[in-house]
Structure formats: C-alpha cells, structure tokens
Amino acid sequence: MAYKYDVCVVGGLGHIGLPLGIVFASKGLKVCLQDINAESAKIVSNGTLPFVEYEAEPLLKDALKNGNLEISLDTDSISQAKNIVIAIGTPVDEYMNSKTRQFLEFISDLKQYLSPDQLIIIRSSIAPNACEQIKRTLGEDQNWKLSYCPERIVQGYAIQELKKLPQIVAGFCDDAVSEASELFSKISSSIIITSIKEAELAKLFANSWRYIQFAIANQFFMICEDQNVDYDNVRHAMVEGYERAAQLPSAGFAAGPCLLKDTMQISSFYQGGFHLGHSAMMINEGLPNFIVNQMKSKYSLKNRRVGILGMAFKANVDDIRDSLSFRLSKILKFSGADVMCSDEFAASPDFVSKEEITAKCETVIIAAPHSVYSKIKYPDHVDLIDIWKISQ
Numbered sequence: 476m477a478y479k480y481d482v483c484v485v486g487g488l489g490h491i492g493l494p495l496g497i498v499f500a501s502k503g504l505k506v507c508l509q510d511i512n513a514e515s516a517k518i519v520s521n522g523t524l525p526f527v528e529y530e531a532e533p534l535l536k537d538a539l540k541n542g543n544l545e546i547s548l549d550t551d552s553i554s555q556a557k558n559i560v561i562a563i564g565t566p567v568d569e570y571m572n573s574k575t576r577q578f579l580e581f582i583s584d585l586k587q588y589l590s591p592d593q594l595i596i597i598r599s600s601i602a603p604n605a606c607e608q609i610k611r612t613l614g615e616d617q618n619w620k621l622s623y624c625p626e627r628i629v630q631g632y633a634i635q636e637l638k639k640l641p642q643i644v645a646g647f648c649d650d651a652v653s654e655a656s657e658l659f660s661k662i663s664s665s666i667i668i669t670s671i672k673e674a675e676l677a678k679l680f681a682n683s684w685r686y687i688q689f690a691i692a693n694q695f696f697m698i699c700e701d702q703n704v705d706y707d708n709v710r711h712a713m714v715e716g717y718e719r720a721a722q723l724p725s726a727g728f729a730a731g732p733c734l735l736k737d738t739m740q741i742s743s744f745y746q747g748g749f750h751l752g753h754s755a756m757m758i759n760e761g762l763p764n765f766i767v768n769q770m771k772s773k774y775s776l777k778n779r780r781v782g783i784l785g786m787a788f789k790a791n792v793d794d795i796r797d798s799l800s801f802r803l804s805k806i807l808k809f810s811g812a813d814v815m816c817s818d819e820f821a822a823s824p825d826f827v828s829k830e831e832i833t834a835k836c837e838t839v840i841i842a843a844p845h846s847v848y849s850k851i852k853y854p855d856h857v858d859l860i861d862i863w864k865i866s867q
C-alpha cells in the first residue's frame with residue numbers, strides 16, 4: 476500500500492513528539508504530527524514552538540516550507556502513515572501508579588486506524604510489561620508489527636540529543652525490530668537492540684538512576700548544612716581528579732515530569748520493594764521543606780517577603796510540570812511568608828519580574844538555576860539562598 480506519510484507521530488505536538496517529528500522531517504521523511512491540542516497546532520503551523528526546544532525552530536520552519544511536515548487534528552491521518560510513533564503523555568495516579576488502563580483504552584480506540592502492515596512504535600514512557608498488554612489490546616489474531624523505542628533525551632535539548640544518543644530498539648517480531656532500526660538509523664548515532672522487557676526496564680532504570688544520584692547529592696547537602704560545611708567545597712574535593720566520584724551531582728531540586736514518575740513506576744511494578752527509589756523520593760521531595768526549616772532557624776517567616784526565582788522544573792526551560800518551586804512556595808505561604816514568584820521562561824499572571832523580586836524581597840531563593848540569574852546583583856540586606864551556587 477502507498478502511504479501519504481512515512482511517519483505519523485501521535486501526540487506529535489508534545490515535548491517528545493514535536494522535536495522527534497521535526498528531526499524526521501529534517502531528514503527528508505514525510506511526517507504528520509497528529510494531536511488533539513488545537514492551540515498548539517495553531518502555534519506550530521505558524522512555525523513557532525509552544526515550549527522551549529533549543530535549535531528546533533529553524534528546522535520546523537524549513538520542514539513546513541518544503542512540505543515535509545504536516546499537522547493534523549484528525550485521527551484518520553494515522554491510517555495514512557507507514558510508521559506510527561505513539562508519544563502521548565502517560566501520567567501516574569495519585570498513588571504514583573502508572574495509568575496503564577487509560578493508555579490501553581487509547582490503544583484500543585486507535586486500533587480502527589491501524590493495520591498490521593504499519594509499524595507501531597511506542598515512544599511514551601510505560602510501566603514494565605505494558606508492551607505485552609498493548610499487544611494483547613491490539614489483538615493476537617493479527618501479526619502486529621509492534622516496537623518499543625524509548626525516549627531518553629534531556630528536555631529542551633532533543634534536537635542535539637536525538638542525533639547524539641544511541642536509540643534502544645525492541646520489538647515483538649523481527650520485522651518490527653528491523654523496520655524500527657531502519658527508521659531510527661536515519662536520525663540516531665547508533666541502535667541498541669534489546670528484548671521488550673529489557674527496553675522497558677532500561678528506560679525506567681536510566682531515569683531512576685539519575686533520580687537516585689540527585690538524591691544522594693541532596694542528602695550530602697543536607698548533612699553538610701547541618702554541620703555548617705559547604706557541600707560544594709566537599710564535592711569539589713571529592714570529584715577533582717578523582718574519576719570514581721566524578722558523577723556526583725551538585726545539590727538542587729530534582730523534579731519534572733519524568734524522574735520521579737519513572738522511579739515510582741518501578742516501585743509500583745516491584746510492589747513497593749524498590750527501597751532506594753522510595754528513599755530518593757523522600758529526600759528529593761523533602762528538599763523544599765529542609766530549606767524552609769533552615770530559614771525558620773534564622774528568622775521568623777511571618778510576613779517576611781520571600782522571592783522565588785525559577786518556577787520551571789529545571790534550568791533554561793519553560794516547563795513547570797511537577798516543579799518543586801511550587802511546593803516551596805506553598806510551604807513558605809503556609810509558614811506565613813509573603814511569597815513572590817518569577818521565571819525567565821514560563822509565563823503566568825501570578826509571576827513578577829526578577830527585578831521586582833530583588834528590589835522588594837528580604838530573602839531570595841534560586842529554585843531553578845536559569846543562566847540569567849548568575850548576573851543578578853543583590854542588595855546587601857538580601858538573604859540569598861542559592862543551593863545551585865549559580866550566583867558565584
């Protein structure tokens with residue numbers, strides 16, 4: 476069958492789907508970005524990104540101009556592509572269990588637009604064993620070409636990283652593996668073939684590993700603070716010229732839509748036995764509380780004007796999903812502080828400028844280390860809390 480598109484990315488206007496679709500299109504493939512978000516569709520059709528994604532905009536503009544990239548809010552488009560990449564969001568519930576049923580319902584609805592001739596690639600993060608469930612949902616009566624090719628990029632830097640990172644490819648049949656490998660060879664530096672279960676675990680372990688690394692740094696930071704010792708100096712002494720400790724991160728908020736979620740996905744899969752994951756969560760999620768308690772030991776927070784710089788979940792992006800800055804703000808308000816929030820990338824009617832924060836606040840906390848914050852000059856009376864040490 477002749478298909479209109481080489482690739483249809485379902486969830487193609489999201490943080491994962493959009494840069495992937497743009498990169499495929501930049502390699503000359505005919506790409507359809509299928510999504511349900513009409514507002515993002517309008518923004519992307521005009522050649523702009525709905526979120527910060529470095530180096531993507533010129534490629535997007537080119538691909539729209541040369542006709543390699545189309546945007547569709549119509550589910551029918553899915554049946555017109557040889558390769559289907561599913562990149563919709565996969566949230567967890569209030570107990571941090573993966574909402575697999577919701578994802579399976581989505582697959583079940585999608586089935587009417589799919590045929591066994593197409594290659595179906597799962598790109599969304601999923602719980603272990605979910606691929607088996609997806610296969611069952613599609614139905615064992617047909618030989619579906621089903622593949623799992625997880626995403627491991629750092630958000631905001633997909634254009635660079637898609638080229639640089641090896642792509643893990645797994646599939647339920649040889650055709651699925653070879654066709655997915657061929658497709659990703661067009662954009663990835665190398666291909667790593669694994670079993671489905673290995674790929675599912677490799678993806679979750681990778682994020683969990685990073686989350687635990689941040690937790691040990693944050694735990695060391697808390698111990699140092701209690702001892703009036705500068706963690707950064709300790710870290711420098713540990714890592715300088717000493718390769719075995721080189722991966723120890725600096726302290727800071729570890730949050731966002733992936734690290735905690737993927738750690739907890741392993742936990743719920745392993746029936747609560749992932750103790751390191753749980754400890755990491757307690758430490759990382761407890762850091763805002765630790766900071767507030769330290770402040771309380773120095774001064775009363777009642778009516779104190781406290782400014783938070785950086786509401787995004789990490790440096791130099793506009794994504795506020797699951798950012799610990801909001802938890803920090805909530806704890807401060809609960810303690811009686813008068814809180815002002817600011818961000819260089821994310822917009823909200825509730826946010827004020829960094830200038831207003833530095834002019835009006837008695838305490839300033841750098842919660843996301845956006846590069847511009849390194850240049851701020853704070854008045855002498857300001858108590859600056861900068862775990863990231865960006866201002867030095």
Ligand SMILES: NC(=O)c1ccc[n+]([C@@H]2O[C@H](COP(=O)([O-])OP(=O)(O)OC[C@H]3O[C@@H](n4cnc5c(N)ncnc54)[C@H](O)[C@@H]3O)[C@@H](O)[C@H]2O)c1
Nearest residue numbers: 486488489490491510511512562563564565599600626630
């Ligand atoms: N953001 C990251 O850095 C990152 C990294 C690795 C993996 N992931 C995983 O990738 C997946 C997507 O994450 P994201 O950050 O891109 O989420 P996102 O919310 O930015 O994007 C999801 C997109 O899917 C669309 N969508 C939702 N339901 C749809 C439907 N029924 N049909 C078509 N489109 C639909 C949404 O409109 C949105 O544009 C998640 O499973 C996530 O865990 C994310």
